[in-house]
Amino acid sequence: MSVEHASKRIIEGYVRGGADLSADEVWAVEAHLETCGGCRDRLSAAVRAGVPAVASLVDTVWSGLEPRLAVTATMPRRRRWSARVSRWMTPTMVPWLAMAVGMTLLTLLLDLAYTGSGEVSLVLLLAPVLPVLGVAASWSRGLDPAYELTASVPRAGLYLVLRRTASVLGVVVPALLVGGWATGVMVVQWLLPCLAFTSATLALGGVVGVTRAAFVLAAVWAGVVVAPTVATSRTTFALQTSGLPAWGLILALGLGVVIARRDAYTVLGAHR
Amino acid sequence: MTIGKNTGKERHMTSAVSAADIAPTAYAWEIHATGLKVKVGKKRMAVDGLDLSLGIGVHGLLGPNGAGKTTLIRTLATVLRPTEGSLELLGESVGGLGEHRAVRRRIGYLPQEFGYYKRFTVREFVEYMAWLKEVPKASIPAAVQRAVERVGLADRADERMKALSGGMVRRVGIAQAIVNDPTILLLDEPTVGLDPAQRLRFRELLQELGTDTCVLVSTHLVEDVAAACTDVVLFAEGRLVFKGPPDELASAGGPEHVGDSPLERGYSALLLNPEQGRGTW
Known part of the structure; x- marks a missing residue:
């Protein structure tokens, strides 16, 4: 340029x-x-050199203004941090995310305390539904004023x-990483269901509203996976490594639906 | 000493008026609806076959409760999709699918239930809204300051929203609606919670905005319309009952109609429905 x-x-x-110009x-x-x-600097230099009358006038005005400007209240410094963060998550999401992280830590403690109760890891059981909590709060008619x-x-x-979903995952996934590492669960074993659930929430949310979708999916998860696992004390098929391709498929399907139906998030319906 | 501050930025020799400012518009009406129908819920048609063309000016949207005013304004704000008919905003059809980002950048919207984040200061909230409305980053601080000054909140700009009174919160709502210098401004019940003095000031602001913006104000208060609007749109049961200047509305009513002012009498004359007995709500 x-x-x-x-x-x-x-x-x-x-x-x-x-009349020169x-x-x-x-x-x-x-x-x-x-x-x-730059040109203002050149102008002031030219004024100083060429027209002392104007230069002294400017000095007079400036000396009169200076004390008055000194007492004017300046704008308070912007809280940069909060302005930045609000572009990634709304204030209403913060308590939900805190709850998700808190639950991770709690399940981790339970896992570590009851190592003898079976081979089922609670972190593994909870990982898929934890980000769903945050996603629900991020795009909810009832929770977001x-x-x-x-x-x-x-x-x-x-x-x-x-x-907003990325910011939810950015908070929840590190917490789960710590949990997974401490309990020795393979990362892909919980990360894939976790991402699949998140994408399914968004995909279903485009139709029935994100909050409702989150509740439905959490209920399905509790009924289909958590309840049988707790009852039999054995890891169900869904969470074993052989179930991973199915989770991958759900993730891909969810993402496809979200992208195909992206208009749904610009109307009020998606907030139900 | 230098005259002025060195901003460190060097720009072109620019002309003061850009080509976009003087370009003729490619549309006849800012808002143009034909046969517009909007369904709410499963059965109810809240807007039922509306033909409406609105240009620059302040248009007062009047009508009884449940007439479909809020649904109409939501449809114009593109957060509800029309069920039938066509709707053109600034010359672009917004009936079908699509995100309509270009149109939305030029719309200002104050919903009836104005929700906000209590932790934010006034400035932070309006800044956040300016960011959501894709105002260029460099012009956000100035645009926010201007909007906050226009609603008379410059001295409270750095206070948290939770410390504000109801009327002030409403004014923040108006500030966020005008922060992107919209061409279409949709205000749903903006005068609720304003005291009489603030309402007077608000009417002045409306008149000022109406010189270059298409403003649609929904209200219950007939006197707001009389004082600030160039045009009245009377809306009942999803249909347009009357559109014209306030004087014309006033002349529709006679002494036999209910109301304390000529406008109120005109309002009740036009809404008088033979099936609906007097004295009912």
Whole structure:
């Protein structure tokens, strides 16, 4: 991009005033000076050298203004941190995420305390539904007070949904990593169901609302996997390594539906 | 000493007016609906065959409770999809699917239930909304300051939202709606919770905005319409009953109609339904 600055002739002509510059040149140089610090510096140097009367006038005005400007309240420093974070997660998501992390730590403690109770890891059992809690809070009509405003903005839709989901996973996955590492469960064994559940929540959420989808899926999980596992004290098929391709398929299907139905997140229905 | 601050940025010699500012518009009406129907729930048609064209100016949307005002405004804000008919905003059809980002960037919307985050300060909230509305990053601070000043909250801008009164919260709602300098401004019951002095100030702001914006204000208060609107849109049971200047609405009513002012009498005359007996709600 070429940058065109005011020439020496124009600046000196502007400083002298009078008929040296035509009206359109004056207009253009003033518009340029508003946005260009370099040319303003050259202008002030030209004023200082060429027109001492103007320079002394400026000094007088400045010395009169300075004490008054000194007492004007300045804008308080922005809390950069909160402004940044709000673009990734709404304040309403914070307690839900804290709960998800808290539950991970609790299950980890239980796991470590009852190592003899069987081969089932509680972390493994809970991992898929923990991010669903956060996702539900991230796009919920009942929990997010600004839901209607958020749905009406240009940034709403898939972009914002995925951004918030990513921030949920960014908090929950590290906590689960610690849990998985401490209990010796293979990462892929819980991470894949975890991602599959998250994508399924979003996909179903586009139809019935994200919060409702989260509750339905959590109930299905509790009924189909958690209850039989707890009853028989054996890891069900769903969580064994042979079940991984099925989880991969669910993840891919979920993502496909989310992308195909991305318009659903820009209307009020998705917030039910 | 230098005159002005060196911003460290060097720009083109720019003209003060950009081509976009003086380009003619490619549409006749900012809001143009034909045969618009919007279904709410399974059965009820909240907007039932509406033909409406609105241009620059302040349009007051009047109507009894349950007339479908909020549904109409939500549809215009593109958060509800029309069931039937066509709707064009700024020349672009928004009836079908799609995210309509370009149109949404030029819409300001204040929902009836204005929800906000209590922890945020006024400035943070309006800044957050400006970011959501894709206002260019460099112009966000100035746009936020301007919006907050326009609603008279400059001195409270750095207070948390939870410390504000109901009227002030409403004004923050108006500030976030105008922060992106919208061409279509949709305000659903903006005067609820404003005291009389604030309402006067709000009417002035409306008139100011109405010079270059298509403002649609839904309200229960007939006197708001009389004072600030160039145009009245009377809406009942999902249909358009009347559209015209406030004077015309006033002349529709006679002394036999209910109401304390000519406008109220005109309002009740036009809404008088033979099946609906007087004295019922």
